[in-house]
Amino acid sequence: MKKRLVVAFACGVLFAVGLGISGMTHPSKVLAFLDFAGDWDPSLALVMGSGVLVNLVLFRRATRRGAPLLAPSFYLTTRTAVDASLVGGAALFGVGWGLGGFCPGPALVSVVTGATPVVAFVVAMLASMGVYDWMEEGADASGLEPEV
Amino acid sequence: MNHFTPVASTLGGLLLGVASSLLFFANGRILGISGIVGEIPVTTGSNRAWRLVFLAGLLTGGGAILLVDRSALAFASEQTVPAAIAAGVLVGFGTRLSNGCTSGHGLCGVARLSKRSIVATLVFMATGALTVFVVRHVLHLGGGAS
Numbered sequence: 001m002k003k004r005l006v007v008a009f010a011c012g013v014l015f016a017v018g019l020g021i022s023g024m025t026h027p028s029k030v031l032a033f034l035d036f037a038g039d040w041d042p043s044l045a046l047v048m049g050s051g052v053l054v055n056l057v058l059f060r061r062a063t064r065r066g067a068p069l070l071a072p073s074f075y076l077t078t079r080t081a082v083d084a085s086l087v088g089g090a091a092l093f094g095v096g097w098g099l100g101g102f103c104p105g106p107a108l109v110s111v112v113t114g115a116t117p118v119v120a121f122v123v124a125m126l127a128s129m130g131v132y133d134w135m136e137e138g139a140d141a142s143g144l145e146p147e148v
Numbered sequence: 149m150n151h152f153t154p155v156a157s158t159l160g161g162l163l164l165g166v167a168s169s170l171l172f173f174a175n176g177r178i179l180g181i182s183g184i185v186g187e188i189p190v191t192t193g194s195n196r197a198w199r200l201v202f203l204a205g206l207l208t209g210g211g212a213i214l215l216v217d218r219s220a221l222a223f224a225s226e227q228t229v230p231a232a233i234a235a236g237v238l239v240g241f242g243t244r245l246s247n248g249c250t251s252g253h254g255l256c257g258v259a260r261l262s263k264r265s266i267v268a269t270l271v272f273m274a275t276g277a278l279t280v281f282v283v284r285h286v287l288h289l290g291g292g293a294s
Contacts, residue, residue: 001194007174008198012205013212014167015179015251020213020220022160023153027222034273034280043153047161048254054165055259059172068176075176077247082267089246090253094272096238098279099231103250104181104243106222107236108203112210115223117232124236129186132244136190 004070016109022047025110027101034098168256171202180252181206182243242272 023029023043033044067073097103102110102121111122168179175198177184184199191199213220227235243249246268248257253272257265283289 004175004194005198005201007170008177008202009205009208011167011171011179012202012207013209014163014170014205015181016206016209017213018160018163018167020160020209020217021163022157023220024160025213025221029153031280034277035284036277037281037285041152043157046154046157047164048250048258050158050161051165051168051255052259054162055169055172055256058165058169059256059259062169062173068172069174071174071176073176074172075178079247079264082264086246086264086268087271089242089244090268090271091242091275092238093242093246093249094275094277095279096235096240096242097250097272098276099238099283100227100235102235102239104185104239105206105249105251107239108181108185108206109210109213110221112207112214113221113223117227117229118222120229121232121236121239124233125240126185128237128240129182129244130189132241133186133190 007070015105018051019106019109025106027106029101030103030106031098031101034101164251164255165259168251172256178252178256180248180256182240182249183247183252186240186244246272 019025024047029041029043032039032041062068063074093103100107100121102118104125107118107122107125110118171177171179177198184202188196188199188203210221239249246253248254248265248268250269250272253262253265253268258269
């Protein structure tokens with residue numbers, strides 16, 4: 001239990017530092033990637049590409065082990081359907097991402113600046129997540145990670 | 149202001165991969181920010197504890213960046229507060245509805261070759277690019293700031 005929390009904390013720190021080094025904590029850099037008709041900056045593709053490459057190798061290795069090092073099993077979703085929620089949700093997310101240049105990770109990391117637009121984004125994002133949960137009303141509090 | 153940063157972005161991306169692989173390898177969890185943070189209010193006990201600790205790590209990392217290199221963080225956003233709020237609402241609701249964001253779907257799910265994640269990633273990339281196109285090249289609003 002304690003070890004798992006240490007790992008979780010370390011992963012949070014590493015992820016934040018990775019976002020900072022990669023330049024993804026700058027919304028302008030994210031928007032420059034999404035701006036294919038403008039002064040295009042392909043940096044984000046390298047961030048995603050190198051991150052996916054590491055995960056491609058290590059996730060496979062982890063699942064081949066059969067179980068994680070510190071937990072009884074992997075927490076993976078059982079969802080497989082490409083449905084309206086998935087596509088519609090991703091579409092809405094993309095519009096918000098394109099408006100602000102922030103996705104959840106970089107926004108949370110940048111909230112330490114205390115800058116008004118960043119704080120406003122994060123508060124709105126968390127409130128909106130809360131509204132979603134309220135609408136779902138515990139329909140999915142199974143403890144299984146619904147991500148992915 | 150914006151220029152291609154191949155070395156830093158590749159190194160940073162590798163670190164994102166290491167962090168998400170470590171969380172999966174050790175704890176069996178997917179490093180998806182919207183899922184980890186979004187589930188804090190609806191989970192209990194140890195399932196909530198690790199999420200809070202991860203969030204604390206994320207903020208600590210942000211604080212560390214602030215100390216080492218303030219210029220790595222965005223103080224000025226691209227847009228006004230109302231636009232930031234609108235973006236936040238869309239990002240919050242959209243990521244919860246589709247069960248993931250750039251990290252959970254984009255970095256982890258795509259690497260797991262999950263069909264759902266690959267579709268989600270293509271969709272949010274497409275609507276993101278379309279939004280930037282409309283804002284910058286159709287409406288000619290802002291977008292020049294950094």
